Amino acid sequence: MSATKARKKGEAATVAATESAAPAASDAALNRDLLYSMLMQRRFEERVAEMYAIGRIGGFCHLYIGQEAISTGFCAVLRPDDYMITTYRDHGQALARGMTPKAVMAELFGRQDGCARGKGGSMHMFDKQLGFLGGHGIVGGHIPIAAGVGFAIKYRGGDQVIVCFMGEAAVNNGAFHEALNMAALWKLPCIFVIENNRYGMGTAVERASAIHDIYKRGASYDMPRGVVDGQDVHAVRAAAAEAIERARKQSTPTLLEIRTYRFMGHSMSDAVSGTYRTKEELEQYLKRDPIALHRQRMEDAGEISEADVAAMDEEIKKIVQESIDFAEQSPELPLEALMEDILVETTS
């Protein structure tokens, strides 16, 4: 579709922004921050996989590796008083939003210094101070909650926004449609971000959704919408900036489909390539690693040297190791905590 061709009002703006977003890597300091954030998420989760393998982390554990440009691009634009809500694939987003590696690792270890005192675990990271409203474990369940946060912002007359991350498989769930309808109907400051990593567990998007261009679902609600290259952190950041601006200034929701790829299995319990995709496909996508692409761009622009990257990598690995040491030493909650946090005693 050409840029000059008449489009529905919803599609025009975001697609244009996406097209113009790609280079624009003028700010070396910003680029460095983006690289640091993505690399932190990657190194952190590589060690998480290791800790899972030796039994330090239990339960379900879903890695974000390959998708780091999305959390990073959005968090680069969000204000501290904005809100985020996400799925069970939440470690990278928690780190990108500013949770410390120690708080996230201790949570993964189920220890009392974790961000939810160890009671949440991998799928339920929360941080009230950061407006991080949780990792949620029921596919689609958190999308209406995001609409509710948008409603509350509007109710109070604030200019914050909420970004709601979800996988592409969630769009086949009723909760998605119920939430998008209300957000559009009531003009709520919500940004619905579909991280299309191509697979809902082991089911390819083409086997689950009647529409393969997922962002077109937004048309049902006349919602501004667009598709973004999720391996390009600048493309994500530009699309995020535009959608967030629209929510903040015009209290209008946006639906963004961010195309990415899950480099690992659905969770720690399945093989990396699995029975549902070929090794060749995986290898093709691995060539577009968001960290490698961003780093290459910085190197080409002379913003960073190989030695700089190596030093950054070493620093990050050290911080991640410290988070593991911290988590190891943090105790589990005492048994009386079992019956705490069920109800509060207060009234208003």
Place this chain on the structure above:
Amino acid sequence: MAVITYRDALNMALREEMQRDDRVFLMGEEVAVYQGAYKVSKGLLQEFGEMRVVDTPITELGFAGVGVGAAMVGLRPIIEFMTWNFALLALDQVVNAAAKMLYMSGGQFPMPMVFRGPNGAALQLGAQHSQAWESWLAHIPGLKVVAPSTPYDAKGLLKAAIRDDNPVCFLEGEMLYNTKGEVPSDDYVIPLGKAEVKREGEHVTLVSHGKMVLVALQAAEAMAKEGVSCEVVDLRTIRPMDVETITASVNKTNRCVVVEEGWEVCGVGAQVVDYVQRHCFDSLDAPVLRVHQADAPMPYTKSLEKAAKPDLPKTIAAIKQVLYLD
């Protein structure tokens, strides 16, 4: 003291609490322009405006989730289900979100919200509109479950539910909306988690909640004519249940009948029986009996519906049985 309907008592509670705290808002199907499917929200749109009295699309899962999100960031939503039958579509939000958010966030996110609407069977509404859901909801840690039986209780308990910082499921009786009683116009709350002895007696304890309290009171009146003195315990709150009041009564009367609208298996009465056998074992003079709906979906057929429902004759029969009067 003014005599008003249960419906108007609820309306008074909503109005007073919305005047008291501007974080409180009401959301649901037909609550605003239509003035409420059962007119519980009559006049509220006019007084508080469309931001605080919000009509929703027919989207129970969606607007229950909107309530959850609003509560997470500091508002105090009242989510009205046109009936609790429709709330089944929203149970993921009630159970997986509202009830668990405080716990799985390690205490960071209290959920000050009320889910409310009519519960239980009315008349000939058929299988999908004639159900009592309290045992489902009361099963869940993290929720409070309340079922008022009188206009006085409806006002005081709803005000307490709205002020509570926990998620409260508030079950109104569709057949109670037109019942009348004395309701003070002043500001009072009835504490959640406390049962009330609605009638004192000596020979048998009748434990009930919501609409069936009226049946229990009628049964007590009828039995009094036969020289039997029944004590009627109105649970008021089903979760947390006031075990102390129940067991103190049964330890006094030595006999107990539980009267509820729901089905038998895993019902509220089963929980009452468990508490009674644990705490009153040595004082029981007869097995505890339960009066409940027949173990079948509700039929439309008038005579079958009557046969399915717990009622006065069934309650009297159970009382006589625990007293070995037959």
